[in-house]
Every structure is written in structure tokens, then in C-alpha cells.
Amino acid sequence: MKYLYYPGCSLKGTGRAYEESWLEVSKALGVELEEIEDWNCCGSTPYMGVDEVKSLALAGRNFALAERQGGMDIIAPCSACYLSLNKTNHVLNDYPELRAKVDSALGSAGLKYSGRIKVRHPLDVILNDVGVDKVKKLVKKPLGLKLAAYYGCQITRPYSDFDDPVRPVSMDKLMEAAGAKPVPYSMKTKCCGGSITGTVPEAALELACSLLKEAVKRGADAMVTPCPLCQFNLDGYQDRISKKYGKTEMPVLYFTQALGLAFGISPEKLGINRCLASAEKILEISR
Amino acid sequence: MRIEEKVKRESRRDPEFARWVRSVAGGEDIRRCIQCGACSSACQLSSYMDYTPRRIINLAREGFKKEVLGSFTIWLCASCYACRAQCPKEIKITDIMYALKRRAIREGTYPARFPTAVMAKEFANMIFSRGRVTENYLVTMLFLKTNWFKFLGMSRLGLGLLRAGRMSFFPDSVKNRSEIKTILNAVDGK
Numbered sequence: 001m002k003y004l005y006y007p008g009c010s011l012k013g014t015g016r017a018y019e020e021s022w023l024e025v026s027k028a029l030g031v032e033l034e035e036i037e038d039w040n041c042c043g044s045t046p047y048m049g050v051d052e053v054k055s056l057a058l059a060g061r062n063f064a065l066a067e068r069q070g071g072m073d074i075i076a077p078c079s080a081c082y083l084s085l086n087k088t089n090h091v092l093n094d095y096p097e098l099r100a101k102v103d104s105a106l107g108s109a110g111l112k113y114s115g116r117i118k119v120r121h122p123l124d125v126i127l128n129d130v131g132v133d134k135v136k137k138l139v140k141k142p143l144g145l146k147l148a149a150y151y152g153c154q155i156t157r158p159y160s161d162f163d164d165p166v167r168p169v170s171m172d173k174l175m176e177a178a179g180a181k182p183v184p185y186s187m188k189t190k191c192c193g194g195s196i197t198g199t200v201p202e203a204a205l206e207l208a209c210s211l212l213k214e215a216v217k218r219g220a221d222a223m224v225t226p227c228p229l230c231q232f233n234l235d236g237y238q239d240r241i242s243k244k245y246g247k248t249e250m251p252v253l254y255f256t257q258a259l260g261l262a263f264g265i266s267p268e269k270l271g272i273n274r275c276l277a278s279a280e281k282i283l284e285i286s287r
Numbered sequence: 288m289r290i291e292e293k294v295k296r297e298s299r300r301d302p303e304f305a306r307w308v309r310s311v312a313g314g315e316d317i318r319r320c321i322q323c324g325a326c327s328s329a330c331q332l333s334s335y336m337d338y339t340p341r342r343i344i345n346l347a348r349e350g351f352k353k354e355v356l357g358s359f360t361i362w363l364c365a366s367c368y369a370c371r372a373q374c375p376k377e378i379k380i381t382d383i384m385y386a387l388k389r390r391a392i393r394e395g396t397y398p399a400r401f402p403t404a405v406m407a408k409e410f411a412n413m414i415f416s417r418g419r420v421t422e423n424y425l426v427t428m429l430f431l432k433t434n435w436f437k438f439l440g441m442s443r444l445g446l447g448l449l450r451a452g453r454m455s456f457f458p459d460s461v462k463n464r465s466e467i468k469t470i471l472n473a474v475d476g477k
């Protein structure tokens with residue numbers, strides 16, 4: 001199984017533990033990845049609020065490069081990248097006048113995109129291409145933890161075709177296969193505040209806080225997430241949330257880190273030490 | 288306190304603006320809205336907004352340009368698409384919010400120094416020059432241009448990120464920077 005890999009900016013920055021653990025896990029699963037040569041930012045959430053055609057053209061350049069590299073399915077682990085790239089495909093298909101503008105912008109740099117490359121998420125690939133049976137076979141150290149699977153927003157809606165937009169189950173299934181016990185978590189797809197935690201923290205921190213408190217209330221030992229921004233908001237701001245809204249202790253891991261631990265991969269290789277919150281609880285988990 | 292009429296009068300509508308809203312990608316179905324409020328109840332941030340999403344949609348389709356483009360609402364939208372997933376009329380509310388943000392930036396009508404708008408612009412600038420975004424640089428720019436005092440309050444988080452090896456010491460960049468500039472300039476007809 002060979003795919004093109006689009007890491008995106010966060011996986012090279014504050015979310016590098018996601019990349020580290022994803023690469024380890026994909027290797028173990030036999031998912032072959034080839035990084036898109038000289039990829040650029042997908043446009044993410046903010047750019048669409050500045051310029052529509054430029055935002056689509058930025059995503060378009062990545063597709064054009066991907067097509068040159070063989071045009072296999074692209075795997076985009078970051079939720080914002082997954083959404084921006086998928087959105088571009090949809091918009092290019094639905095709005096011919098925008099498509100013409102994007103084509104001409106790409107054309108000025110000698111690039112071309114057919115509009116046909118599929119964008120996939122690791123959860124989709126692991127469940128539907130690799131299969132749960134293979135995951136189960138690779139488990140050497142069943143997790144034995146109670147986990148709150150938190151999906152966040154942008155991989156579940158509006159373009160996801162592998163799971164439900166409000167009550168997704170893919171990550172719960174995967175964590176079960178890794179020997180964990182997913183707790184019922186009603187806030188699975190509630191917004192974590194996104195980049196508003198950075199710009200208007202007085203509003204958005206409360207959102208991240210309620211996600212953490214719900215996980216505590218459900219008796220979870222840790223939360224798992226497939227998104228670098230969710231991880232950042234829940235983990236990085238946990239200290240500030242504790243000060244403002246009362247002490248909260250909740251390790252927040254990428255689902256790939258949890259999967260890697262179950263596969264017996266060492267915590268260092270999975271970037272476990274890059275988590276900021278509840279360090280001691282995390283050490284306990286990864287033992 | 289300034290006395291202001293709280294009722295929106297029809298005479299203050301801007302029909303041209305209403306037409307524009309219907310013409311943007313995602314705005315074509317706005318007239319289907321039945322004002323049920325499913326969007327506002329799905330929105331995690333609506334309790335902080337000056338106009339809830341339901342009201343913004345109503346104001347936008349009627350053409351109350353000043354209220355809509357000057358609102359905090361559009362800059363509190365985190366683009367989580369919860370409204371769109373719940374809308375019984377399948378209106379692309381998030382895309383409409385994006386279109387309103389773009390227009391507010393173009394016309395300079397967003398609340399002065401409001402951080403979300405400033406960040407969006409800085410984000411675009413960084414991509415124009417480097418093709419990629421380095422988060423810690425972006426955050427630094429944001430605080431310098433809005434409220435540098437708040438930046439000091441971030442030092443603990445910064446230190447934590449530094450210790451965990453999650454900071455980037457050099458801004459990331461694509462190799463072919465001129466290609467990015469060519470593409471983006473072409474959109475502007477340059």
C-alpha cells in the first residue's frame with residue numbers, strides 16, 4: 001500500500017510528536033508513505049477568510065505536485081489540512097468559475113491539476129485499507145486504559161466520507177483494538193476553540209476546558225485525538241485552564257501515540273515526552 | 288449611553304449587499320433559511336457573539352451590511368462546521384462566514400486590532416513570503432500587532448514548548464518560493 005504523504009506545517013512544528021508517532025505506526029502497519037516534494041501550506045483555516053481563490057490555489061499547488069509524483073491517494077493527518085484539501089476538491093468541482101481562476105493561477109507557474117486526487121485521513125486508511133485484524137495482530141502491550149476519544153471538528157465534517165459527522169466511531173474502534181476501553185464521551189465532535197484560543201482566549205479556553213472536564217467526569221485515564229490543534233489546545237493550555245477554572249489533570253495523546261505504545265514502540269520514538277500536561281500520569285501510561 | 292434604535296428598518300437595507308451574499312460560493316441557498324436557530328444552538332461560541340449565527344444569516348440575506356461586516360461574530364467563528372452539519376436546509380453557513388470575513392478585511396470594517404482578523408492577515412503574509420507557516424513566529428507577530436503585553440503572559444507556555452522541543456528556531460519554508468509568489472500574484476492579475 002503506497003500513498004503520498006502531506007504532513008502540513010503543524011506536524012513539522014508544535015505537532016511534531018504526531019508526525020513522529022504516525023511515521024512509526026505507519027511503518028509497523030506496512031503503510032508506505034512518500035512525502036510530497038516541496039509541499040506548501042494548505043491555506044488552513046485563516047486563509048479562506050482572507051482570499052478565496054488564493055486559498056484554493058495554494059491547496060491546488062500541492063495537488064499539482066502530487067499528480068507529478070504519481071497521483072496516489074494523499075494522506076493528510078492534520079484535520080485542518082484534511083479539510084482544506086478536501087474542500088478544494090469539492091469547490092473546484094462545484095464552481096467552474098472558481099476552477100477557471102485557480103487553473104489560470106496554477107498555469108502561470110506551469111502547474112496543472114485534474115481535480116481527481118483523493119485525500120484520506122490515517123484513521124480511514126488504518127480502518128478501511130489496513131483493517132482492524134492487522135492492528136490487533138500487532139498489539140504487543142494492550143493499553144488497558146480508559147480513553148476518551150475526541151475527534152474534533154474538521155475531519156468529521158462537512159466532507160468526511162468515512163465516519164459520522166456528529167457521532168464518529170472510527171477512533172473508538174481502533175483504541176478498542178489496541179486493548180483500551182473507550183469511555184462514552186458525548187463531546188466527541190464539539191469544537192475545541194480552534195485558533196480562537198490564541199486570538200480570543202477569554203472565549204475559547206472555556207470550550208477546551210469543558211472538553212477536559214467531561215473526560216474527567218467520564219473517568220478517562222487520558223484523551224486521544226487525531227488533530228494537532230486540538231492536542232495543542234487541550235495539552236498546551238491545560239495549565240492556564242487549571243488556573244482559571246480549577247485543577248484539571250488529563251493527559252492528551254495523539255491516537256497514533258496510543259497505538260504505538262500498544263505496538264510496543266518506545267515512548268521516545270513516539271514523542272511522548274513532548275506532551276506538556278500531566279507528565280507523571282503520562283509516564284505511568286507509557287510504562 | 289448612546290440611545291440607538293434597536294429595530295432594523297427596511298429603509299436601511301442595502302439590497303446590493305444582499306445580492307452579493309447570494310452570489311458568493313456557499314451563499315446561493317441563504318434564502319432557504321427558516322430561522323430555526325439550529326445553527327446557533329450547535330455553535331460552541333454563539334454565547335460570546337454580538338449576533339448569533341441565526342441572526343447573522345438573517346441580517347446578511349436582508350442586506351444589513353454595516354451590522355454584519357462590523358460584527359465580532361464573524362471573527363469568533365472557529366470554522367468547526369457544526370452549524371452546517373445541523374442546518375435542516377443545508378445552508379453552507381461556515382462558507383458564508385468566510386465570505387463575510389473576506390469582505391470585512393477587504394473593506395477594512397473589522398473591529399480595530401481584533402486579533403482573529405490580524406492573525407488571518409499575518410498568516411497570509413507569512414505564506415506569501417515563505418510558503419509555509421511556523422506557528423511560534425505567527426503567534427509572535429500576532430501579539431506584536433495587537434497587544435504585546437499579553438505576549439508576556441504566554442511566556443510559561445512558550446517555555447514549556449521550548450523544553451518539549453516543540454518550538455522552531457528557524458522559520459520553515461518551501462524551496463521554490465518564487466513559484467508560490469507567481470501563483471499568488473497571478474490571482475491578483477500581477
